[in-house]
Amino acid sequence: MERSSHRVVRRQQALAAGYSDEEIRRRYTRGEWQRLGHGAYIEAATMSALDAPARHLLAVDAVLPALAPDAVLSHGTAAVVHGLPLWDAPLDRVHVTRDRPSGGRTGADVVVHASPLHGSVTTIGGYRVTSPARTVVDLACSYGVESAVVAGDAAARTLAVGSRELSAEVTRAGGRRGVQAARRAAALVDARCESVGESRSRVFFEAYDLPVPSLQHEFRDGGGYFLARVDFYWAEYGVIGEFDGRTKYGRLLRPGQEPGDAVFAEKLREDALRELGYGVVRWTWADLGAPEVLAARIRRALHSRIPFPHPRGD
Template structure:
């Protein structure tokens, strides 16, 4: 079980008490923050200003999590979306304005100052030391996500955990059953049913969920296309072989991750167009491309897909 490499944030957070222990006072802190040398992460917690400005929004959130842990009860661990972010999996549709902690000190759950304290039994096997922080395990994190957000949002993170091999569908299903009496866990069974480790990105997960939610045929993810000699030619995001259709999700990340060294965006688009044409020639299928904006207009997208499927049926008659 190995989490993906993330930016190292160890020792970047320091507290007001650390500064005072070095002989400085509050006026010095104010001056350092005003001039930009330090950045105030939250009340009483700071980081080097230049380091803060260099971080992405996700890594700034991770730093806020560390700032919260520095003053939290020693039994606290990052959980829910905070653990998902630290495990390096995608999060969609969940605001990053609060840090989520699980605690086992006997105090009730509460929400205060941008921190959500969850009280739940947390055995040692549900906790991991990851980098410089304690987090809930990938399996526990997957079940936690099903309890804090909707099915579609939860699936994005759960599929991320599964695709990276950090947990398994069987392990998530077993723990979801064990924790079935958790508050807000009603959607866990559906997430377990729809989860698929083959889905590689939030866009693919949302596309698969869209097809299910709109009662469209279930596509096969990561479908391999072979050439005339039976050799692997290409892999498409989704295929509906019985309908003669394949689906590609077009997100901005694809145009960055799949470009070859030195390849311009225009070169990549032309290469992708030639790839699509080759697949269509070999299979006789048609391609449906789906974007983020398409998913934001589900009625229009469902109508477009149904029209394409119906046209394929008529063509075969």
């Protein structure tokens, strides 16, 4: 992600432009300006129009002048710069890593991690950041397998991060706390995974000892014509798994097509798959929030081949 083009107002700049400290406080108190970091502000209207990653980049720009010269953007902050999706990784503070064995600290605006970097640093859009593979390992060590796989699948798909790179970073992580989560995540990362929901689903399969499905499997009808490509397929059981997220049907839209058309087309596709003898089980974000219930439902689908009612899609 490129450096933000939105203007950060720094206290010294505001004073030089004729504002008093009282006027700065008044604008902040009235909600006209929002604070990004110590002595750094932005207009509230500008801030409200930005998504979370863009807001975080503004926070990065606000704190950069005060960072130590050897500080490298890392963890969730590095993921934002790389354009990777995040799950369960906070963006309330800027995260940096300094190449030293100890001395980490948490401040109001910045979390400083202390860890050998082993040269796993790159520059993107003027920012010095940890490499994509190192970023995935950092996310695993700090926040767990799910956070790492969500970012790691995207890194493998969009940035060509390979298993060797991830394995090398896990090895370098050695005695770090959380390295076991990093090993699990590195083994799960797969470039074929196309969404956060699919990534979370795969972590869920592993956590609940469900059989490993094939990904993005293509089906064809009796005449050999393409019928569908599905998220997950358990070939041994003849069961298809589909994650239904809020953005899924938007991705399926063709030019001029309405969301309702895409939903109807998806139903026809599923009907055709059932007619071919396949079982289909679907789940949503809410279902992933009740994993034991979902695991039981998938096991029933796998072992009984009896059609089950679909959960309501988002």
